Amino acid sequence: MGEGDGRRQLRARHAKRSGMSVPTTDTVYVLNGPNLNLLGLREPEIYGSDTLDDIAAMLEDRARELGLAIDMRQTNHEGMLVDWLHEAQAEGARAVLLNPAAYTHTSIALLDAVKAIRTPVIEVHLSDPATREPFRHQSYVGMAAARTVKGLGARSYLVALDAVAQL
């Protein structure tokens, strides 16, 4: 951790204690939901052959060009995604790219979390759920997301990151 990071964290802690809003950082949280740890192996005809690590590497390159930083995470647990969304705001993340995977279609808790924070959230999907089974047509997260990028494979994440620069 560099000195700049330390100062930023001190400022953030002071802001939190005194009820001020936390200063925005250059970090974009990239949160991935259940089964996305198996990307590359999992139904490649739908999701492609890139792994989550491949996508993280592409995002890091693009983020550097945009003057941003990436904090890429994956979990199979719904509540963890809720905690990370709260953390994104508490740490002053610039934005969140969120691929909630199957929780997209079921999770009112995630919808509420996206509504509860001021940090902009961009919903991301590799596939286009609207062209798949009817149970994927409903997106709770999409009801509160600033934007949705879907159907472009791994490129959905890159397009979503470019969109952060325009928020």
Ligand code: DQA
């Ligand atoms: C997905 C689409 C969801 O319907 C599915 O449950 C996923 C991945 C996508 O990125 O295309 O796990 O979010």
